[in-house]
Amino acid sequence: MDILLLVLGLVCMFLGILGSFLPVLPGISLCWLGIVMLYFTSVIPVNYWLLGITLLVVIVFSIANYILPAKGTQRFGGSKAGIWGTNIGLVIGLLAPIPFGFIIGPFVGALVGELFFDTKNVEQALKAATGSVLGILASTFIQFMLCVIYFGIFISIVWEYRALLF
Numbered sequence: 001m002d003i004l005l006l007v008l009g010l011v012c013m014f015l016g017i018l019g020s021f022l023p024v025l026p027g028i029s030l031c032w033l034g035i036v037m038l039y040f041t042s043v044i045p046v047n048y049w050l051l052g053i054t055l056l057v058v059i060v061f062s063i064a065n066y067i068l069p070a071k072g073t074q075r076f077g078g079s080k081a082g083i084w085g086t087n088i089g090l091v092i093g094l095l096a097p098i099p100f101g102f103i104i105g106p107f108v109g110a111l112v113g114e115l116f117f118d119t120k121n122v123e124q125a126l127k128a129a130t131g132s133v134l135g136i137l138a139s140t141f142i143q144f145m146l147c148v149i150y151f152g153i154f155i156s157i158v159w160e161y162r163a164l165l166f
Contacts (some may be wrong), residue, residue: 002041002165006158009037013151020144023094023102027143031150032058038157043164054150061146065139066090069106072135078110078128085113086132106132 012034019025032054039046069090070083078086086106093105110132114125158165 002043005037005041006165009034009154012037013147013154017144017147017151020147021140026062028058028061028146028150031147031154035150035154035157038154041165044157044161050153054153057146061143065143068139068142069132069135072131072133072138073106073110073128074131076127076131076134077124078114078131079118081113081117082110082125082128082132083113085109085111085117086135088113089132090136103133103136106136 012030015025016027016029016031016034019027019030021027035054036051038044039051066087070086073082073086086109089105089107089109089112090102091105092109093101093103095101096105098104107129110129111125114128115122
């Protein structure tokens with residue numbers, strides 16, 4: 001049973017790293033679940049501090065994941081209409097069955113919000129929409145790095161208890 005949980009945890013890790021790039025998979029949450037799987041084994045003693053801190057990071061980042069694109073829009077001169085457009089576009093882009101919808105949606109949403117509701121010129125609207133894309137890319141990069149860190153934690157736990165697991 002321990003080997004099965006180890007393999008399931010490893011699968012969660014790989015899916016989590018893949019999910020840091022694919023918006024349909026909750027990347028960092030899957031990586032955290034992979035760490036939790038290790039603690040379900042009979043060999044590895046539960047470390048509540050590690051689980052609690054890593055869960056807190058998952059929760060904080062999951063919230064920030066939706067805030068970063070809007071902050072990118074705002075940082076590049078976007079108005080409230082552009083920020084709302086970014087958020088609405090992000091949700092529509094995630095649900096739309098188009099490739100890269102999670103990038104295209106916020107870009108188009110910010111552009112539409114700026115052009116039609118804030119009456120800015122096209123150059124400023126494109127700048128704000130570019131900010132939303134940069135926010136998404138920053139969010140993706142942070143999520144990937146956190147998944148790699150969680151994978152490192154997973155490997156270090158397995159390495160520490162390798163003699164008992166195998």
